[in-house]
Amino acid sequence: MGDSGDYSDCYCPHCGEGEEHFAECADPETAWKAQQDKIDALVEALEKAQSANAAQDDHINQQQDRIEQLEKGHQEAAKQITSWSRMAKQNIAEREKDIAELDAARQRIAELESRAVTAAAADVLAERKRQVTADGWTPGHDDEYEHGELADAAGCYALSSELFDCAGEPPRPWPWPDGWWKPTNRRRDLVKAGALILAEIERLDRAAGIKVEAE
Numbered sequence: 001m002g003d004s005g006d007y008s009d010c011y012c013p014h015c016g017e018g019e020e021h022f023a024e025c026a027d028p029e030t031a032w033k034a035q036q037d038k039i040d041a042l043v044e045a046l047e048k049a050q051s052a053n054a055a056q057d058d059h060i061n062q063q064q065d066r067i068e069q070l071e072k073g074h075q076e077a078a079k080q081i082t083s084w085s086r087m088a089k090q091n092i093a094e095r096e097k098d099i100a101e102l103d104a105a106r107q108r109i110a111e112l113e114s115r116a117v118t119a120a121a122a123d124v125l126a127e128r129k130r131q132v133t134a135d136g137w138t139p140g141h142d143d144e145y146e147h148g149e150l151a152d153a154a155g156c157y158a159l160s161s162e163l164f165d166c167a168g169e170p171p172r173p174w175p176w177p178d179g180w181w182k183p184t185n186r187r188r189d190l191v192k193a194g195a196l197i198l199a200e201i202e203r204l205d206r207a208a209g210i211k212v213e214a215e
Helices: 019-025 028-115 119-133 149-158 186-208
Strands: none
Touching (some): 119 186, 149 186
């Protein structure tokens, strides 16, 4: 194709401009350079966009990794909390058991302390035991005295020695033969009186069907 040299109606296919700007592109080298500059600009814009997308992808990946780490940490924390909760419940149950055992021990100690006796009470119990083992005043023997004889005998020993002659005959309420009347001194006589009163109370309990022996 020949070149007529007339470019008045020419439309530049490279720069996209009409005849009013064709003078800028009339030179093929200039048109090519303009086109190349646009291509370079587009390539640069594309590379920037790709770089931005890559940076955004990296950021998204980092956030996803962070989310996974947080979720994993949350799961581990949940497991740890569950374990702590289980241990706490177990510890509470053990402490409650310990407290119950401690309360039972305190109650037992209180019961034992309530049963602790003074020297006077111990002497009365020892005299009661002596009456059973040495004198034969067993429960079966005591049950024969249904008319208050044990209480009467206790009352005689409990009377003040100033009211009667301890060396002489027993006081009138004495229910048994004079040979069984054996006063000594004020305290000893009161111990005998206490033992006889105890025997009478036990007799009444047996007659009423009340348990006599202490646990």
